[in-house]
Amino acid sequence: MSYDDNNIFAKILRGEIPCKKIYEDDHVLSFHDINPQKKIHALVIPKGKYIDFDDFSQKASPEEMVGLLKGISLVAKKLGISVDTGKGYRALANISEHGGQEVPHLHFHLFGGEKVGKMVE
Numbered sequence: 556m557s558y559d560d561n562n563i564f565a566k567i568l569r570g571e572i573p574c575k576k577i578y579e580d581d582h583v584l585s586f587h588d589i590n591p592q593k594k595i596h597a598l599v600i601p602k603g604k605y606i607d608f609d610d611f612s613q614k615a616s617p618e619e620m621v622g623l624l625k626g627i628s629l630v631a632k633k634l635g636i637s638v639d640t641g642k643g644y645r646a647l648a649n650i651s652e653h654g655g656q657e658v659p660h661l662h663f664h665l666f667g668g669e670k671v672g673k674m675v676e
């Protein structure tokens with residue numbers, strides 16, 4: 556499967572569709588999920604064209620990998636849900652069909668602001 560340039564997050568990255576931006580740097584963009592499942596529900600996406608976590612781990616540069624991990628932690632701090640400023644959160648990536656991934660551009664969900672509940676329902 557090749558990367559679909561018309562997926563919704565690619566359009567957000569190109570500025571063709573608006574988002575409620577939380578954070579941006581050279582490697583990542585973060586914005587609020589349009590359909591929040593918890594009090595706080597943010598998304599963190601790499602700027603590179605990666606379909607899912609497997610694609611990313613095989614093709615991304617070390618800088619992009621570090622950038623994504625640091626980005627997740629930075630966004631959690633910005634949202635006040637990191638361990639030092641809040642009560643913690645859940646970071647989750649759905650991967651492909653069985654993982655329930657709908658948008659084919661790698662993204663981490665950050666859930667917080669309340670108890671997130673069972674890991675798998």
Ligand code: AMP
Binds near residue numbers: 572574589656658
């Ligand atoms: P997943 O099922 O892991 O692929 O998650 C995709 C997520 O993207 C869902 O939680 C959607 O609510 C969210 N989403 C879809 N379109 C948008 C959008 N335009 N802005 C923000 N979040 C979106």
